Amino acid sequence: MDYFLSASPSTTSLSFPILFLVLAITLFSLIQSHKNVKQYPLPPGPRPWSIVGCLPAMLRNKPAYRWIHNLMKEMNSEIACIRLGNVHVIPVTCPNIACEFLKAQDHVFSSRPETISSYLASNGYRSTVLSPFGDQWKKMKSVLATHVLSPTRHQWLHKKRVEEADNLVRLVYKQCQESDQDGTVNLRFTTQHYCANVIKKLMFNKRYFGEGMENGGPGFEDEQYVDALFTILNHLFSFCVSDFLSFLTWLDLDGHEEVMREKDRIIRKYHDPIIDDRIQQWKDGKKKDTEDLLDVLITLNDDNGNPLLSRDEIRAQVEEIILAAVDNPSNACEWAFAEMLNNPEILERAVEELDRVVGKQRLVQESDFAELNYVKACAREAFRLHPIAPFNVPHMSMADTVVSNYFIPKGSYVILSRLGLGRNPKVWDEPLKFKPERHLTGTGKVVLAENGLRFISFSTGKRGCMAVTLGSAMTNMLFARLLQGFSWSLPSNESSIDLSTAKDSMALAKPLLAAAKPRLPEHLYPK
Template identity: 50%
Template sequence: MSRCTTPGPTTLPFIGNMHQLIWNKSSVFRWIHRVLDETAGAGALTLKLGSVHVIVVACPEIAREVLRRNEAAFFSRPATFASNLFSYGYKSTSLTVVEDQWKKMKRVLTSEVLSPALESQLHGRRVLEADHLVRSVHGQLKLTPGDCIDIRHVARHFCGNIIRRLVFGKRCFGESPGADEQEHVDALFTLVNYVYSFCVSDYYPGLVGLDLDGHEKVAKGVMSTLDRLHGPLIDERVREWSQRRKAGNDRRDVADILDVLVSLEDADGQPVLSMDEIKAQTVELMFGSVVYPSNTVEWALAEMMNRPDVMQKAIDELDAVVGKESLVQESDIPKLNYLKSCIREAFRLHPYHAINAPRVAMEDTTIAGYLIPKDSHVIVSRIGLGKNSKVWPEPLEFRPERHLGDGAAAVVLAEPDLRFITFGTGRRGCPGVSLGTSFTMVLFARLLQGFSWTKPPGIGGINLQESPTSLALAAPLVLQAEPRLAPHLYA
């Protein structure tokens, strides 16, 4: 017989646990996980925020029941102020709350934007950015005191440059990189921090507009920045294709992802996507491509600096597979199993966001013997899965070898069994596994192959403290670098 709900802290009339959420506002996810730890391994926790049940899942078996076996019952997303704003009224793929809209945008993504054909067509642009990465770091060594490199800056801007080049056909908004690109990257990280951030008005809709916790102002600021930077490029491209259609000259081959989104036509020759759909999907491509790869690579390098044996194994694999006479390429990734294990371990131990995007129960559903009431929000904890001691021995240790298995099969970054979360799983999992793997692995492998990394003088070990407001490193990772390849490879 089903129990009413999963265990949880005592609630108050009308507000439930909202008072505790407000008291812990600066770090809600850490408070949630402290409460989760106190449930003595139940694997799930129920909070009551206003009238909404919020179920937090920290057990792979329960996560698989929610996201795979009962996915249809948990298909939708919560309607929140930020997710509505960031998706231009739920027009994008991952944030939409409407199944028909999701089907439309998912079809566009899988068959057009993330198709193998377009990925192959844009390969040269990704190579240009990978080459620029190595040259840029090499050039910085001559300009920085003590040959120190800010890994966070390098990683975030590599990811920003490459996705802008793929989407807009240009790596920067003006003639040369500057403040706009920094604002762009900062806005994307803020978006991820605020998209599902337990805003009070999300549970009391009558409070929307009062902005009691300041979330609405921040979300509007993010969209102001993105509209200012993306808007003129999208408007210009839409006008261009509209003029081509009117002139009967719309047969130009697409040059980038924005061309794909703008040029799609139905059987009557009308655009498939509205302006808001194009803008929403552009934003979604941007934040998914910048935030998660750059954070993972920064954490992987930070952990490896405290584990010289792991660093040496990774370098040895690169030298054996690629050598030192040419730069590592995307085609080498399938053979770099130890490097992929390092990245998997960083995903497991150091996700950027503590929770996965929430789901909404569309009907009363029983999961693991618990009754999940209709309209409940179900959240899978990235921390709870990745650091689950029942799944991972010594879960706080950085041990890439745990992902190698018997060595017979190639290591992949995806984790369909939900022992931790990389690209998600099921119908609403990330469709960009191939591109995401490429971004992450090329960044990681080029930095490791191109340079020998050491701690700055006077530092005994890298401080692995997390930021108070996210799971990123509290301070940017700064390391000394020395070129380890022939000079012509940096030219």
């Protein structure tokens, strides 16, 4: 500052022409760069109409993800551009191109689109995963990385995860005893509630919002709650017309907003009383010990000793963490068991590994996972072949750029196809066959993450999944405890499992029912 005050008139007069020249050169370079970028073509795609783009075709061909994949197959292209309203939607099915987006140019594609569903689920973009790039996202990402999902915090919560693994075994054991149909177990119900129980235990230090059933299963309150979670997940980024034609938002043509608001009210009905009461307990000094993740979020302070997070930020982040935890492990487990029941030799090999590594005199623990490579390979194969959703959470381009010699305009939605990547015949031999052994390379331990984007189990890059450790632990424990604790077979009235996919999602068309029988000494089943 002192330098500029003492500068001579001659020095000042010389600085203006130099400054003008620098600005002119910079502006010229930017213009030329923009022109050079626009010289590249858009990725191939259907010819759009004015204003509405390809929305009419999308509405005629629901579900949208099948229409998009069929278009790409017809064009024989692993990248496309489909204009919906004024938004360029860029689906990708090639791992190399996907890596260009999320690795080479990750800084350009680190934002999220603003949609009705993401706005409601994030309480007005106050959380992490769903929020556009900006200061709020950076703040909440730092909170998660440093205080919620750190290795130290993961170890601190180990006992709670074990409690829910024990409850899983107890619940299935009780179902075996109570069932009138040869020990038939609804694996969709069981796996979804296990995942919900784990994250509720970590977040609220409680398994159920209600009293639960005598057999250890959920009561009405928790069934309602889990249904609301999965309904919200099915509506997030699900090609809602109003998201592409904002002037139609008030009409709610798809009914998405009404559904989202209704299910969000259910979730808040259970979350808000706990959060408000806990905040008050800390304010009044009645609570002094940090017991769960909610306590962690409430007790964070800024540099001035004030609460780091507002009540609304805590509410938003709690809901988002729970939403992120429940669907991926449960879907992978249900699909894997469906495939293994149709291929008993795969099921037998996984059980043999558990018997060899763990034995039958104790229950499998997280410390055993490192040696359970075939069990983890079964989980990886389920993530590859049967992803939870057809696309990953969209990335939005923050600038015009070029990827794979195609022009990608600013504001484009980039959606990596979980389905297309995992079933790409250029990458995978017999891509439609469930073959866990394809993941046994012999060069190291099997992990569930796939950094090369040959399929997506957990997302990568700046917007990558920060809960890979927790998600992997939940998935591995779910697989391992069910496989070790019980012998599984087809229901007595079935000759095979129907592997048809639901009409409007990637889930099995019908919830998986399987016959279970205890296979360990009785004293190992938690009472």
